[in-house]
Amino acid sequence: GQNIDQPTEMTATEGAIVQINCTYQTSGFNGLFWYQQHAGEAPTFLSYNVLDGLEEKGRFSSFLSRSKGYSYLLLKELQMKDSASYLCAVRSLSGGYNKLIFGAGTRLAVHP
Amino acid sequence: EAQVTQNPRYLITVTGKKLTVTCSQNMNHEYMSWYRQDPGLGLRQIYYSMNVEVTDKGDVPEGYKVSRKEKRNFPLILESPSPNQTSLYFCASSSSGRAISYNEQFFGPGTRLTVL
Numbered sequence: 491g492q493n494i495d496q497p498t499e500m501t502a503t504e505g506a507i508v509q510i511n512c513t514y515q516t517s518g519f520n521g522l523f524w525y526q527q528h529a530g531e532a533p534t535f536l537s538y539n540v541l542d543g544l545e546e547k548g549r550f551s552s553f554l555s556r557s558k559g560y561s562y563l564l565l566k567e568l569q570m571k572d573s574a575s576y577l578c579a580v581r582s583l584s585g586g587y588n589k590l591i592f593g594a595g596t597r598l599a600v601h602p
Numbered sequence: 603e604a605q606v607t608q609n610p611r612y613l614i615t616v617t618g619k620k621l622t623v624t625c626s627q628n629m630n631h632e633y634m635s636w637y638r639q640d641p642g643l644g645l646r647q648i649y650y651s652m653n654v655e656v657t658d659k660g661d662v663p664e665g666y667k668v669s670r671k672e673k674r675n676f677p678l679i680l681e682s683p684s685p686n687q688t689s690l691y692f693c694a695s696s697s698s699g700r701a702i703s704y705n706e707q708f709f710g711p712g713t714r715l716t717v718l
Contacts, residue, residue: 498642523706532692532709533645577644587652590707592637594644 492516494593496578501599502568510563510596512578520583524552524563527575527595536576537563565598573600604629606710608693614716615683623678623713625693633696634676635660635707636668638689645692651676683717690714 493515502508514522521540525533539545539554539561551564565572575595582589606627615621627634635650637660647660651670665687667679676695680687693710 494644530690530712530714532711534709535706538706579645588705589647589650590635592645594642 492580492582492591494578494580494591496576496593496596498594499597499599501601502565504568504570504600504602506568507564507566508568508598510565510576510578510598512561512563512593514559514561514578514580514593516559516580516582516591518583519556519580520588521581522552522554522561523579523581523590524550524561525577525579527577529574533577568600570600570602573598604708606693606695606708608691608710608713610713611711612714614718616718617684618682621680621683621715623680623691623693623715625676625678625710626674627676627693627695627708628674629695629697629708630673631695631708632673632698634670635694636666636676636678637692637694638662638687639692639712640689648678648691683715685717688715688717 496512524536526536527533537552544553549566554561575597577595578593580591609624632653636648637645639645646662648666649668651657654673657668691713694707696705696707
């Protein structure tokens with residue numbers, strides 16, 4: 491079957507660095523996305539990895555290891571506005587169609 | 603402005619009263635999808651559409667219907683809503699459902715539905 495695991499909740503301090511892990515089991519792997527979602531709002535795209543390695547985008551970086559079924563999202567210089575849920579989503583290609591499978595999300599609370 | 607719109611944003615209804623949640627995108631996207639989001643379960647796909655007149659079931663289609671008569675619109679229909687359909691619903695679109703390259707999904711603002 492297809493499965494995505496990520497921690498339910500994390501807390502961190504303003505200005506610090508936090509790493510949110512995601513492990514997955516899926517067939518037809520065709521990329522991994524990270525989305526940010528503030529409470530009651532729509533998910534917004536943060537990053538995309540399809541090859542192994544690190545993708546950096548300002549304060550946010552995302553890493554992928556396909557052989558380990560593992561990804562992480564790294565947030566640096568945390569700000570209060572980074573308090574949100576972070577969704578790991580795996581794209582799976584099956585029957586010529588790309589399906590996006592979401593983890594339950596990690597709720598990050600940033601404290602002063 | 604490129605966007606996905608949903609209406610209504612909030613709806614309280616009663617069991618059995620048919621309702622439709624509209625979704626529209628202005629990006630000429632081929633692929634559209636409906637998700638529901640419940641605490642602890644993440645986003646689960648209800649139905650998706652690869653293009654006009656092409657729709658298929660996602661992971662949790664029971665109790666829902668969809669149609670795709672035009673490229674821009676993808677309404678979600680609840681013929682006889684029940685309390686277990688109380689949830690936060692998101693419509694999403696992307697340029698293609700078949701792309702093998704980077705192809706993010708854009709999400710609408712969400713519809714919070716309560717069925718009493």
